[in-house]
Amino acid sequence: MGFILTTLIFLVIGIIACFCARICCNKGPSANLFHLTLVITATVCCWMMWAIVYLAQMNPLIVPILSEGE
């Protein structure tokens, strides 16, 4: 549940970033496509990293064993 929710949050942030890029620097169709590509790539990279770390912790095989004196 938390996974899907956060994925949706990433999607929404990505869409908002696309709109911001379109509004701020609208310099013709080829430049717009270029900015769109960059924003999508950045969003996908960030989401992938978060998703990997989240999935790895969902069903852990190793548990934290505190060290002495903590």
Place this chain on the structure above:
Amino acid sequence: MGEGGSLPTMDLMRSEPMQLARIIIPMESAHRTISYLGDLGLFQFKDLNSGKSPFQRTFATQIKRCGEMARKLRFFKVQMMKAGLLTLRSAYGSEISLDELEVKLGELEAELIEMNTNTEKLQRAYNELLEYKLVLQKAGDFFHHAQSSATAQQRESEEHHLVEGSMDSPLLLEQEMTTDISKQVKLGYVSGLVPRDKSMAFERILFRTTRGNVFLKQNVVEEHVVDPVQGEKVEKNVFVVFYSGERAKNKVLKICDAFGANRYPFTDDIGKRYQMITEVSGKLSELKTTIDVGTLHWSSAVQAIANQFEQWNNLVKKEKSIYHTLNALSFDVTKKCLVAEGWCPVFATTQIQKALQRATVDSNSQVGAIFEVLHTKESPPTYFRTNKFTSAFQEIVDAYGVAKYQEANPGLFTIVTFPFLFAVMFGDWGHGICLFLATLFLILREKKYSSQKLGDIMEMAFGGRYVIIMMSIFSIYTGFIYNEFFSVPFELFGRSAYDCRDPSCRDATTIGMIKVRETYPFGVDPIWHGTRSELPFLNSLKMKMSILLGVAQMNLGIVLSYFNAKFFQNDINIWYQFIPQMIFLNSLFGYLSLLIIVKWCTGSQADLYHVMIYMFLSPTDDLGENQLFWGQKYLQILLLLLALVAVPWMLIPKPILLKKQHEERHRGQAYAPLQSLDENIDSDSEYKSHDGHEEFEFSEVLVHQLIHTIEFVLGSVSNTASYLRLWALSLAHSELSSVFYEKVLLLAWGFDNVVILVIGIIVFIFATVGVLLVMETLSAFLHALRLHWVEFQNKFYEGDGYKFSPFSFALVSEEEED
């Protein structure tokens, strides 16, 4: 080469379309045309006179003139540095033509040289007079005493000789003795200044050569004296040498010259001496005023030059580059015009035509320049229109190899993936913030630094400021994900998911905690830092993450090769290269990625190493407890077969089809009608067209394809493993950061002593900046670069093009700023 018109164009994805153009310029407007094209900076001239040596070219004399003027300007620069003036950004004064400038430079040079020699002469005379004055003053002090000692010594030595002689021949010498004693002792003397460090040697050599028959008296001069010959301040001694006889005199004079001892006349008479002193003092003050006036004149002349230097320098550089370009054009004698050929971007056509028109109008020429586009099979240069943000990333890609004309540009994705992969290896939001602030400072001072001349390292850092700021922003993000702030985790996004098994927390240090709540929502759970099982967990996480990111980037590379094939309408590449490559990579490493994700989602204890290895060794065996999902065995057998089929699919069909294509293309050509041969001879053969009766060696193509296939197959394993450096560097970074924090800062804190704390903080800051912020940044930068250049780009990039280098005055002035 056709264009894939179905996909919309994107900035930076492919090179701008370029065209080969020919410009025919009438002679009168040639110079002006080239000048305006240089201002525009969008035309790359081809050298049409490449066969000629530099001396055979039309405008060689003009270039020599410019060279002479540049030499004079360099001479002026030396003079300006001597006067301690800096070249100012001169306000644009009046327009001056090259001929006028040449004359003016010649005049100024002659004037300056004359002033310099005069000043030198005057200065030398001045120093000599100073020395003379010193001799007059100092030698007078000890002269008489020295003279009397010298005469006494001379008389003694004579008596000695006489005494000795009288023993041998008493009769003759008695007569001589009487006459000799009555004679007065006549001594000559030489006075002057000798450098102090040579004075002992001077004295010794005088003594030896004259066999002790001279008397030398020296006195120290306290202040340093400026030596007239060398012009430097030296310590000197005043000396007076008394000698008798012609031979002794010659010897003394020679020795004085050898030791660089300057001789000055000296008179016995006190009154005359005082008169001489006043005379010399008068001359000295006269000379001083003359020298001062001369220096003033010189510095005002140099100042006047300094005001105009920048402008003249730019003019000469500009003219030189224009003549170099004019030399590259071919001269058509019959039509009295110059023909230029070169590459320009298609979008620049109107701008170029406007510049040509302006040049025609400005030079009052009757005939306008003609601009025509030529068709050729030559490969055009590659041109990307970059701004200050994207140019740094494009340079990173170009350093490996400039893109072939119109192939997909990896620079597009590098803008995001390069800082991202750097951040995966650097992940610490504290360090990221430091890096961000440092680069922000550079960016805010952009205007100031871009006009200054910076040192080598600063220049590289300044040039890459946008790259570094992207890197720092992504590092802040990955720092939050790894949950490290100078290696300290924080509970920023919710509560940690782990808790003790029972309220007393007895087992926390033996068996460990359990997961009681929802997974920590963003990033690595903060409980992990400092635990004993931290490394096994993080290593497993980061290694799997590296594999997943690596497979994703390699797939992106192969997809880009699909877009390239589609753009160049190369169907063979799509069916017999792209598809088998995708199948091979994904059936092995895509499947591994899938297994990783399934294992994480289900929490199974399957051993993925075992699964992958036995997929190859014994695919039909039962998986047992390594089974992750239903039907896994059959899926594995299917994927193995697909991978096995993909290899010959990559290797064999492409050479065979290429051979068929080649045969088809040339089937018709053997029966071409004879007329076409005549046409070829008549047509304008000015541009070299490599019309392809290309050789087709089947064995060569097959070997090429074999190498390509082996490279891909073996490379898929090695490249995937290469991505594990993402894990390695991130581990190194976090361990170093943790060591500095715990062993320096916390240790210093533990002592409860302010001095030790301060020392600890300083050591921590230096270690963090030196090792983590500088060394780790460079290291992660290098490895991210390697991942892009090798693992990403070898899936699709050819990179054997050449860069568009237009004739532009802006670039010329940048070049020569050395």
